[in-house]
Amino acid sequence: MKTYPDDLLQKLDLFILAESVAKGCISDLGRMAWQSYQPLQSADEVNAVYDKITAYQHFKQEGHKIPFDQFKDIRPSLDKLDIKGMILELYEVASVLHVAKTIHQVLESLDEWDSEPTPLHKLIQSITRNDRLVEAIQDIVNEDGQVRSDASEHLAELRNEKTKLNKKIHKVFQSEVGRLKRQDYLFDSVESVRNGRRVLAVRAEHKRKIQGILHDESESGKVVFIEPESCVHLHNDLFSVVQAEQREIQKLLDRLTQIIQIQADYLAFSQEIFAELDILQSKSSWCEHYSCSMPIIESKQVVQLIECRNASLLVKEDGDLDKVIPFDVTLNKDQRILLISGPNAGGKSMTLKALGLVQMLIRLGLPLPCSQESKIGLFDGLYADLGDDQSLENELSTYSSKLAHMKYFLENATAKSLVLIDEFGSGSDPKLGAALAESLLLALCEKRCIGVITTHYGNLKQLASHHQHIINGSMHFDETSLSPTYRLLLGKPGASYTFEIAKRMAIPADIIEEAKRRVDHRDLTFDETIHNLEMERRLHQKQHTALQQQQEEYQQLLKTMTKQLQQVEEQYAGLKEERLSLESHQDKIIQDKLNALLKNIHKEESAKAKAEQLQDLVKRRAKIRKQQSKSTNASSPLQFSVGDQVRHKATNQEGEVLEIRGRKAIVNISDRRAEIAMKDLELSSTNSSVAQTSFVRKPIRKSPSLDPELDIRGMTKVEAIDTVELYLTHARSMQADRVRIIHGKGQGVLRQAVLQALRSQKKYIESYQHPEEKDGGRGVMVVQFSKI
Numbered sequence: 001m002k003t004y005p006d007d008l009l010q011k012l013d014l015f016i017l018a019e020s021v022a023k024g025c026i027s028d029l030g031r032m033a034w035q036s037y038q039p040l041q042s043a044d045e046v047n048a049v050y051d052k053i054t055a056y057q058h059f060k061q062e063g064h065k066i067p068f069d070q071f072k073d074i075r076p077s078l079d080k081l082d083i084k085g086m087i088l089e090l091y092e093v094a095s096v097l098h099v100a101k102t103i104h105q106v107l108e109s110l111d112e113w114d115s116e117p118t119p120l121h122k123l124i125q126s127i128t129r130n131d132r133l134v135e136a137i138q139d140i141v142n143e144d145g146q147v148r149s150d151a152s153e154h155l156a157e158l159r160n161e162k163t164k165l166n167k168k169i170h171k172v173f174q175s176e177v178g179r180l181k182r183q184d185y186l187f188d189s190v191e192s193v194r195n196g197r198r199v200l201a202v203r204a205e206h207k208r209k210i211q212g213i214l215h216d217e218s219e220s221g222k223v224v225f226i227e228p229e230s231c232v233h234l235h236n237d238l239f240s241v242v243q244a245e246q247r248e249i250q251k252l253l254d255r256l257t258q259i260i261q262i263q264a265d266y267l268a269f270s271q272e273i274f275a276e277l278d279i280l281q282s283k284s285s286w287c288e289h290y291s292c293s294m295p296i297i298e299s300k301q302v303v304q305l306i307e308c309r310n311a312s313l314l315v316k317e318d319g320d321l322d323k324v325i326p327f328d329v330t331l332n333k334d335q336r337i338l339l340i341s342g343p344n345a346g347g348k349s350m351t352l353k354a355l356g357l358v359q360m361l362i363r364l365g366l367p368l369p370c371s372q373e374s375k376i377g378l379f380d381g382l383y384a385d386l387g388d389d390q391s392l393e394n395e396l397s398t399y400s401s402k403l404a405h406m407k408y409f410l411e412n413a414t415a416k417s418l419v420l421i422d423e424f425g426s427g428s429d430p431k432l433g434a435a436l437a438e439s440l441l442l443a444l445c446e447k448r449c450i451g452v453i454t455t456h457y458g459n460l461k462q463l464a465s466h467h468q469h470i471i472n473g474s475m476h477f478d479e480t481s482l483s484p485t486y487r488l489l490l491g492k493p494g495a496s497y498t499f500e501i502a503k504r505m506a507i508p509a510d511i512i513e514e515a516k517r518r519v520d521h522r523d524l525t526f527d528e529t530i531h532n533l534e535m536e537r538r539l540h541q542k543q544h545t546a547l548q549q550q551q552e553e554y555q556q557l558l559k560t561m562t563k564q565l566q567q568v569e570e571q572y573a574g575l576k577e578e579r580l581s582l583e584s585h586q587d588k589i590i591q592d593k594l595n596a597l598l599k600n601i602h603k604e605e606s607a608k609a610k611a612e613q614l615q616d617l618v619k620r621r622a623k624i625r626k627q628q629s630k631s632t633n634a635s636s637p638l639q640f641s642v643g644d645q646v647r648h649k650a651t652n653q654e655g656e657v658l659e660i661r662g663r664k665a666i667v668n669i670s671d672r673r674a675e676i677a678m679k680d681l682e683l684s685s686t687n688s689s690v691a692q693t694s695f696v697r698k699p700i701r702k703s704p705s706l707d708p709e710l711d712i713r714g715m716t717k718v719e720a721i722d723t724v725e726l727y728l729t730h731a732r733s734m735q736a737d738r739v740r741i742i743h744g745k746g747q748g749v750l751r752q753a754v755l756q757a758l759r760s761q762k763k764y765i766e767s768y769q770h771p772e773e774k775d776g777g778r779g780v781m782v783v784q785f786s787k788i
Contacts, residue, residue: 001039001363002381004408011386012356013312020315021366024285027071029271030278037279039363043299043378048119049365050294053287055118056280064113068281070102071274078268081261087250088257094145096260096267097137103270104129106277123277127270136259140252147249155252158245165238169231173198176228185209187223196242197235199225283366290319292367298377301416301450303331303355306371310354311361314369326370327351327488329452329473333415337444337451338473339464342494343501346475347486348454349386352420355452356384359418379450381417383409399428406440410447419444419451424460434459445469461493640665642749643716645684648676654684658747668747706734711742717753724757731785732764738784740771745779754781 009015018034025031040046077092088096110124140151149159173191180186180200187201194215202210202224204217211229218224227235260267286292290311307326317323325347331338340348359382361368368374385405402425409419425437434457441460444451445467455461464470474494476487499512640646644657646667655669665681667674710727712720724741731739743750758768758781766786770778 001359001379002412004381004383004412005405008356008382008384008386009360011384012353012360014357014360016312016315017357017361017366018364021279021282021286021364024282025278026068026281027274027278028073029071029275030068030282032073033272033275034279034282037364040365043297046297046362046365046378049283050297050367052119052123052280053283053365053367054294055120056284057287058115058118059110059113059120060281060284062113062115064109066109066277066281067102067105068278070098070105071278072098072102073271074099074267075271078264078271081257081264086257087254088260090141090147090249090253091145093137093253093256093260094141097134097141099267099270100130100134100137102274103127104134120280123273127266127273130263130266133259133263133266137256140256147252151252152248155245155248158241158248162238162241162245165234165241169198169234169238172230172234173228176200176230180210192225194225194227196239197227198231199227202226287367290314290367290369291321292369293372293374294367295370295372295374295376297362298375300377301333301379301418302375302377303329303418303450304375305329305355305358306374308354308358308368308370308374310350311357311369312353313350325486327354329355329488329490331450331452333448334469335471336448337441337453337464337470338490339441339460339470340452340454340473340475340488340494341456341461342475343477343484343497346477346484346494347488348475349422350486351475351488352384352386352422352452352454355418356382356386356420379416379418381412381414382420383413383417384420384422385409386420386422399426399433402426406444410440410443413444413447413449415448417447417449419449419453421451421453424453424455425457426455430457433457438463441470464493640678640681640683641716643714646681647684648674649680649682656746658749673747706731706736706739708736708738709740709742712750712754713742713744715750715753717749720750720753721757724754725760728757728761728764728783732761736785738782740776741781741783742776743779743781745777751778751781758783 003009022031022034025034040049072095074092074095077088077095080086080088080092106124107127107129110121115121140148142148147155149156177186177190177200180202181190183206185202185206187203189201192199192201197215199215200210200212204222204224207214207224207226210226213227213229213232214224215227216225287294306328308329309321309324309326313324314321329338329351340351342348358368358370358376359379362376362378368376383405385402402423405421409421413419424441425433428436437455437457438459441453441463453460461472464472471490472493473488473490474492476485476489477483477494477497478485499516502512502515503509640657640660642657642659645654646657646665647654648667648669653669655667655674657665658668658673659666661675663678664675665678667676667681710724712723715723720743727739727741741754743754758765764786766784768781768783770776771780771782
């Protein structure tokens with residue numbers, strides 16, 4: 001995005017905002033990456049960053065953490081790998097190991113998050129575990145960052161030799177200390193270390209009495225440090241072993257350096273991911289601390305900001321929303337330029353800066369200090385005239401600098417530009433400056449750019465009041481206290497309150513009256529008109545507030561009554577549940593009796609009598625279930641039963657209820673299953689007749705003769721099971737060989753009921769099957785009883 005003038009970002013206080021984000025970074029990687037952050041170039045890029053921030057917020061809210069404090073910057077070490085023959089230091093290798101382990105921790109923290117894939121997953125999973133690198137380094141370097149003794153056989157041998165030599169040196173040295181101490185040759189501290197060797201602290205007057213090597217003496221000269229002769233050769237041997245140990249360690253570090261060099265690109269990429277993650281968490285914290293949001297950024301040039309605040313003021317006030325007044329503004333290709341007027345120090349300039357900052361925040365991928373419902377587009381150019389740009393060096397007065405800015409705007413502004421101008425036309429003769437400002441405003445409007453301009457000129461306010469692409473706005477002013485409220489009001493110009501403020505400041509009344517007489521009558525009338533409109537607006541606002549308060553009281557009353565109604569419904573539901581439980585218990589008792597009779601009926605001498613008892617029990621159970629159904633249906637007028645004939649209100653199609661699923665029903669319409677909300681269904685006009693015919697159970701004759709065919713079409717599944725079981729029992733009691741059960745084709749519900757009933761009496765049945773299509777096919781079941 002092109003910006004003008006060169007110091008625009010400084011005037012917008014953008015660097016204050018950027019610094020607050022940098023402070024939020026936990027690692028040096030994040031802070032350094034943020035300092036070189038490149039502005040985003042498209043709406044898609046911005047929305048992608050917002051999606052990552054949103055994903056991280058969800059990740060954090062669900063209690064997951066990324067170890068940002070473990071992010072180390074190893075880029076200087078990676079740069080050394082480009083130098084031929086360079087070997088990394090031990091601490092650098094340890095840092096590489098730390099980074100590789102941190103990668104594993106980050107991936108593990110993501111694995112613990114039970115979530116659908118998000119942009120955060122894609123970012124983190126762009127780096128992978130590198131167990132081979134970790135194992136290769138851990139084979140040589142331990143957790144403390146030191147070379148392991150078992151890193152090589154030769155190193156183990158050298159360290160064993162070093163340990164033995166140190167023990168010998170200690171034994172010999174302690175012997176010398178004991179001997180010389182008894183002779184009172186030693187100083188109080190007895191011993192010290194010089195040049196990596198243990199030395200005796202000898203009183204200076206006795207130094208020639210001790211054979212050995214003089215390494216040092218104290219500043220006072222009273223103490224000399226002598227290596228005993230008996231330890232010299234041991235120290236020499238130890239020095240040789242230590243040197244050999246260092247050479248072996250260098251060989252191991254050289255080997256690790258070559259391994260790390262192969263993984264240099266992988267490690268460098270992980271550093272970039274670490275930096276981006278740190279910046280994401282800082283942006284997320286920034287969003288939370290300053291109560292920001294991430295609305296959808298559009299590619300077209302539009303400004304629809306809701307409850308927008310000046311971001312730099314928010315940072316200065318440490319996120320205190322009460323101290324920064326929000327504003328709403330809408331600008332688009334039809335309503336292009338907002339002209340803000342009103343008294344000085346009323347907040348006009350801060351509103352301009354707020355709009356400019358919004359554009360820069362978007363380019364930095366930062367959340368915006370406005371409502372989530374806002375809409376904002378990206379502009380290709382941000383041009384502004386803010387403050388006083390007079391320059392003695394360039395011989396520019398305030399007015400000249402403003403004209404220079406205006407010339408640049410007219411030459412460079414397009415329909416994709418945002419132009420911000422403060423104190424438009426000021427700095428010259430009021431009448432001449434106003435006339436030129438009006439001409440410039442019309443020329444700028446012809447450029448079709450989006451703009452916000454502040455002014456005190458009455459002719460510009462009048463122009464905006466009748467121009468289709470320019471709208472008036474004002475900063476609200478409290479006439480009682482004669483102080484600004486910093487609230488932006490759209491649709492009307494603002495008064496200057498020149499005389500009111502002068503009166504408040506105790507300017508003599510006669511001077512004020514004289515000034516009024518000298519003002520052009522038309523200008524004064526226009527200002528008075530604005531004043532009167534403001535008074536009317538305040539009256540309407542007061543009435544609106546009173547109505548809103550009444551509405552809130554009504555809402556509270558409605559909430560209370562709704563809660564009371566809910567309590568009554570809960571009590572009713574509890575009573576209904578108790579009754580249903582009792583009826584269910586009665587149903588269970590009857591079912592147990594029915595099962596007992598079915599189980600033992602073949603042992604009874606009078607099968608016919610038992611069949612009649614079964615019929616009676618089934619009728620009693622059906623009666624109870626009918627009562628339960630009525631109890632259930634009474635609580636919901638939309639409740640239907642399986643088998644009901646219903647009509648779809650929208651399409652007027654009719655069908656049969658096959659299944660009830662909560663507030664929806666599965667309906668068979670034209671041999672197709674449809675899931676329909678019960679509120680969209682009503683009972684069919686043919687339902688009553690069906691209930692009287694199809695849904696009445698066909699009675700089994702109690703005479704010795706048996707109807708060889710049972711028709712259960714129109715029954716519910718439960719009714720069908722009971723009826724078929726009873727019919728089969730009666731048929732066996734009448735010693736029937738074969739019977740036919742007509743269940744129809746439909747959706748197969750009644751066929752499953754028949755099969756369930758047949759399985760309950762399978763030991764009495766030899767076979768059952770569908771006849772040929774001409775005899776009913778899959779709509780009929782022919783049952784063959786076993787011969788007794």
